Amino acid sequence: MATTSREVRPISYPRGEIRASDFRVVEVEVRPPRPGEVLVRNTWTSVDAALRLRLREQAPPGYFPAFPLGEPMDGIMTVGEVVESHADGFAPGDSVWHAGGWRDYALVEAKTPALGGIGTLTKLDVRDAPPQAHLGPLGANGLAAYAGLLHVAGLAEKDVVWVSAAAGAVGSLVAQLAKIRGHRVIGSAGSDDKVRHLVTDLGVDAAFNYRDGPLPDLLREVAPDGIDVYFDNVGGDHLEAALGALRKGGRVAICGMISEYGAQAPPPGPGNLMLAVTKGLTIRGFRASDHAHLLPEMRQRMGSWLREGRVNHRETIVDGLAQAPSALAALLRGDNTGKTLVRIEDVPHRESVGH
Template structure:
């Protein structure tokens, strides 16, 4: 059997381009004892992949992708074709971390992505398979852990979420609304701002490109904020420090504004406010909170079944288009979770954006 894999062939300088990758046809070996062969159906596209498309990834993060090799450590769902592992059978839908390829041989007991990507059987009676790459997977875990644990959300908090039309941000903003908070979202286009207001039901939203960030945030939250859920970093973090009230909290999920920076980025110029206001600034990753997966699955799964969470998806068709999907995500072309539907997968219902 032959399969296809997407390999990086050069590390991007600045923007990601499709020419930084190539699609390679490779033989697919049969599974050995303890392994399964999976036909991948959906694969994830995440902004943080950009951090691994360089010679070295940030210390403490997942390793950089080697050039001219398959990109291990990308979340994927698929169907088992052949199994030599206890507890898994042909026809089972699973998630694992061998994405950006159409077939994968996966070791059942091997931990991947800090445990988030370890081979796991999925219940597609609860939600479609691709939902486990978004709201019911690592994306949902990141939003849940960041809001309720890293930020320690408290009654009465006013919350600002940056990149609130993105995969993690849109879920974090909605979860805060479900818990009864006043929520402000920011995004990079007027269309996304309408989405935040009209579909997600946020209390206020603004296009950060339409003025000075401190002024836009002050207009949206004239009395200040208590929690900042940070997906952007840079000037957004600086504006948040200015708007946070005493004992405010920052949960830093990502810093997409800096992922492709070719020069060392400057930190906020007003960091002393963390001292004078008694702020808590905490970085976190979803993979550091795998112990919350059962809790998150129960709670967020209930919100999904009740129709309380809007789970917009931006779907790109075909494995060969995965690099194009990543480039579009980093430009801000997406709304909600970005997914690649791998060639030959039957088309089902989705909320493509």
């Protein structure tokens, strides 16, 4: 007996902004799991800016491949409940994460690595945090913040830290992690509401709205003596301003470049890279999945901070699987605060005969 499920599939690669018409919701029959497989009813699915990089004819070299047109989108983090299991270690009712997002039901091979290891089917401990927290602070976003700030940027004593897109899913965790470590933290975002959120809820020392003036001026105002670490989620003019503000020996961890994801042609890079020479700067790009070995350690620490209320964790929740594309579009426009999630409606486990 098969299960009726819906999948969001891309049908054309967007030029510039994402439109709902670039996607189609398709109803499919999902066959029962075979040995080694698990059938999962997805409850929450992740919406990440970097998905935009895969909605192209070609994803950037080194990245996960482009989403093929007309196919379900494999490689998006999702949490759900096991409905039926033919794999050791998984039983109906288990909360799990896996990488078969943007669909109601997913058939998952229990041992097949996904998303560089961090998307492999994994049982979740949901006693202390709701399942969807595993798509944000306890998952890939937490790992990006943790690995990026501590390992890639090599956060060191007395570093002054600037985080861009600091009201976003990763940036908000970076800002708070740096505060927990006792650093002076500057956050930037694209609206006054977000700036208030940074100061009031996340506790950064200074924050600014990047639309309020030339970035170098805004940065000089809040960090007159410069910065030591820049956690980059934006790229473009933000990265250029950071290179200008960094002090000798400063470091940049590039997690993402949301300002460039929708660009038709590659935008020019920072015109002041020579400052990397004169100031001895280090610029490192990274992906959370390259640091999968830090996941248990991060989850343990982040879990404690969440329980102790030391990490504020905001969610922008969109209801209904079919809304996933517009949620991504809103995220890329800068409309969302915190983690963007799609809550998948509770589709009854309707079984259909035949295929």
